[in-house]
Amino acid sequence: MKTNSTTIKVDYLARVEGEGSVFIKLKNGVVADVKLKIFEPPRFFEAFLRGRKYSEVPDITARICGICPIAYQMSSVHAIESAFGATVDGSLRSLRRLIYCGEWIESHMLHVYMLHAPDFLGYDDVLQLAKDYPDIVQRGLKLKKVGNDLVALLGGREIHPVNVRVGGFYRVPDKKELQPIAERLKWARDAAIETVRWVATFTFPELDQDYEFVALRHPDEYPLNEGRLVSNKGLDIHVREYEFSFEEEHVPYSNALHSILKGRGAYFVGPLARFNLNFDKLSPLVQEIAKEANALPEIRNPFKSIIVRSLETLYACDEALRIIEQYEPPEKPFVDVTPRRSFGFGCTEAPRGILYHRYRFGPEGAIEDAKIVPPTSQNQRTIESDLRNLVSTYSSLPRSELTWKCEQAIRNYDPCISCATHFLKLEIEQE
Amino acid sequence: MTARKPRIAVFKFASCDGCQLSLLDAEDELLTVAELIDIAYFPEASRRVKKGPYDIGLVEGSITTPHDVERVREIRKVCRTLITIGACATAGGIQALRNWKDVKEFIRLVYASPEYISTLDRSMPIGSYVHVDFELRGCPINKYQLIEAINAFLWNRKPNIPTYSVCVECKLRGNVCVMVAHGTPCLGPVTQAGCGAICPSYQRGCYGCFGPMESPNSPSLSRHFAEIGQSKRDIMLAFRGFNAYAEAFRKESEAHEG
Numbered sequence: 001m002k003t004n005s006t007t008i009k010v011d012y013l014a015r016v017e018g019e020g021s022v023f024i025k026l027k028n029g030v031v032a033d034v035k036l037k038i039f040e041p042p043r044f045f046e047a048f049l050r051g052r053k054y055s056e057v058p059d060i061t062a063r064i065c066g067i068c069p070i071a072y073q074m075s076s077v078h079a080i081e082s083a084f085g086a087t088v089d090g091s092l093r094s095l096r097r098l099i100y101c102g103e104w105i106e107s108h109m110l111h112v113y114m115l116h117a118p119d120f121l122g123y124d125d126v127l128q129l130a131k132d133y134p135d136i137v138q139r140g141l142k143l144k145k146v147g148n149d150l151v152a153l154l155g156g157r158e159i160h161p162v163n164v165r166v167g168g169f170y171r172v173p174d175k176k177e178l179q180p181i182a183e184r185l186k187w188a189r190d191a192a193i194e195t196v197r198w199v200a201t202f203t204f205p206e207l208d209q210d211y212e213f214v215a216l217r218h219p220d221e222y223p224l225n226e227g228r229l230v231s232n233k234g235l236d237i238h239v240r241e242y243e244f245s246f247e248e249e250h251v252p253y254s255n256a257l258h259s260i261l262k263g264r265g266a267y268f269v270g271p272l273a274r275f276n277l278n279f280d281k282l283s284p285l286v287q288e289i290a291k292e293a294n295a296l297p298e299i300r301n302p303f304k305s306i307i308v309r310s311l312e313t314l315y316a317c318d319e320a321l322r323i324i325e326q327y328e329p330p331e332k333p334f335v336d337v338t339p340r341r342s343f344g345f346g347c348t349e350a351p352r353g354i355l356y357h358r359y360r361f362g363p364e365g366a367i368e369d370a371k372i373v374p375p376t377s378q379n380q381r382t383i384e385s386d387l388r389n390l391v392s393t394y395s396s397l398p399r400s401e402l403t404w405k406c407e408q409a410i411r412n413y414d415p416c417i418s419c420a421t422h423f424l425k426l427e428i429e430q431e
Numbered sequence: 432m433t434a435r436k437p438r439i440a441v442f443k444f445a446s447c448d449g450c451q452l453s454l455l456d457a458e459d460e461l462l463t464v465a466e467l468i469d470i471a472y473f474p475e476a477s478r479r480v481k482k483g484p485y486d487i488g489l490v491e492g493s494i495t496t497p498h499d500v501e502r503v504r505e506i507r508k509v510c511r512t513l514i515t516i517g518a519c520a521t522a523g524g525i526q527a528l529r530n531w532k533d534v535k536e537f538i539r540l541v542y543a544s545p546e547y548i549s550t551l552d553r554s555m556p557i558g559s560y561v562h563v564d565f566e567l568r569g570c571p572i573n574k575y576q577l578i579e580a581i582n583a584f585l586w587n588r589k590p591n592i593p594t595y596s597v598c599v600e601c602k603l604r605g606n607v608c609v610m611v612a613h614g615t616p617c618l619g620p621v622t623q624a625g626c627g628a629i630c631p632s633y634q635r636g637c638y639g640c641f642g643p644m645e646s647p648n649s650p651s652l653s654r655h656f657a658e659i660g661q662s663k664r665d666i667m668l669a670f671r672g673f674n675a676y677a678e679a680f681r682k683e684s685e686a687h688e689g
Contacts, residue, residue: 040445041444041496041499043495044529045525052668053665056668056672059672060525063525063570066447066448066449066452067448115476125476125477125478127465128479130462134462138462141462142458148456148458156633157626157629162635163633169633170634170635
């Protein structure tokens with residue numbers, strides 16, 4: 001029998017943050033090979049962090065990603081504070097949550113309106129979309145700006161903010177400074193509801209797998225900065241136990257490591273995982289709008305992540321307003337820390353999913369060893385398995401349509417390739 | 432008469448994506464800008480690809496692989512004007528910290544399977560491989576400076592981007608000097624303006640995102656740092672940051688090694 005072998009290639013994935021490509025091989029209509037290739041050049045962050053002072057770390061790790069610098073700063077400061085035995089609570093803890101809400105709004109709205117929605121409506125990009133739907137795109141841009149302005153207010157600027165430090169902030173706002181943004185967040189909350197209603201009308205390609213969803217879970221709140229690592233298949237560990245349960249593999253075709261759950265394989269992090277595992281912690285308003293949109297856990301179709309991102313944006317607006325309403329400035333903008341020879345662990349919920357940092361410090365607080373695992377490297381294996389399934393389901397589609405569907409499926413994860421590639425390294429053995 | 436819209440392309444090398452994101456972060460200006468120019472190649476934002484030549488190429492990121500050396504040379508050929516955006520493209524970025532290491536030793540230490548990786552010994556700015564028409568500073572760039580630079584080149588005029596120090600911006604904002612008042616080490620006196628002096632405005636010292644100003648007296652600042660209690664190593668680290676390989680900062684950090 002003659003073998004009918006074809007390949008689907010996308011040489012440069014568009015509308016993702018960073019540089020990647022995809023390679024799919026079909027034999028007689030059956031998927032033979034799928035490779036998500038990341039060719040973003042490595043930048044060696046974990047290596048050059050060695051020898052840097054603890055106080056410099058949040059500024060340096062922010063530079064891993066221009067889209068989610070707060071996530072890097074938050075995982076950093078939590079890891080450092082855990083190493084030095086410091087606790088940041090009260091108003092300072094709330095302010096951290098507030099700035100993280102700003103980043104979720106900014107990052108999610110960038111993805112929903114500018115990177116992902118054009119796929120569902122058949123446009124190459126948001127500028128084409130804006131020609132037919134100017135009011136909707138304006139709403140998205142305005143929402144994104146509220147998120148950016150919240151980050152800039154608390155952080156000094158929206159990309160690589162300067163105000164986050166170990167122990168808290170360099171400067172904290174007074175109550176009055178937060179009022180103008182609160183007014184805009186009220187508008188944003190309504191606009192986020194409209195966003196949920198809009199994206200819920202999209203047509204979603206079929207894709208459904210029995211994923212293992214992994215996210216933080218906190219007893220009192222929807223997870224941002226703190227919690228235990230849990231899954232829908234029984235994982236329930238402290239953040240410091242991360243490396244007992246997860247490991248990274250180096251594959252020849254990608255400049256980013258693949259993370260797997262030991263003994264179980266691929267897993268799924270990000271908005272869908274958070275939502276499915278923490279629906280009960282969302283505010284009543286978000287739960288109500290989710291019901292109205294018929295978006296209730298367990299959502300297993302990754303294409304529907306666009307609805308969940310919109311719901312999380314609504315939550316971030318709602319939560320930011322709650323924090324501002326209850327805010328009382330702390331007596332001091334930061335708590336003091338005392339460096340010591342130590343290990344520290346931090347894991348927070350970046351917009352794209354869990355972001356794990358582990359550091360080892362010398363006696364003066366200089367980094368001796370660092371490990372950072374970004375969300376996109378954790379989702380890579382799952383993205384490949386989605387592509388396998390998708391291509392099997394839709395193999396009869398014309399090539400260009402199928403290729404576009406594959407691109408869209410990758411964008412379901414809002415992959416940040418810039419992040420994923422900076423962590424090529426495996427565990428360093430100390431002699 | 433309808434003139435052809437100027438075509439702009441955005442290219443990326445080793446970087447965090449933050450500087451090109453600045454274009455998408457110009458929420459109030461983006462749709463207007465897009466009416467005046469043709470964003471012909473911008474993979475972070477669009478799957479549509481229009482072939483060159485382009486009137487303006489914006490280049491983000493530093494050169495770190497042999498493949499990227501070839502790529503930047505091809506890009507230069509298809510761009511009438513080439514503008515680098517940000518500290519990576521202009522000075523090699525934070526990843527230029529590798530430039531002081533033995534990269535072979537570095538890779539052996541760091542990689543599980545070094546044979547999968549292709550990388551150069553150094554992270555270098557775009558200008559060390561091809562001619563650059565204008566360099567936009569910052570880690571990240573200031574989005575209003577980006578719009579000003581695009582505008583200036585479209586109208587054949589020089590971009591109005593100041594090269595004085597952050598100190599001038601602090602004075603304009605009416606900030607109290609953090610170094611004089613609190614003894615906080617601050618790179619403001621030797622760093623180019625452009626950020627709006629945000630660090631001193633948030634009660635911390637400048638850490639040099641915009642690289643050296645036009646005539647920096649770094650040795651003098653280092654002497655002052657020593658007087659306010661900074662160790663030799665502290666001074667070395669201060670200059671070896673996001674613009675570590677920019678000449679004035681490189682020399683100053685090397686003067687405090689060991």
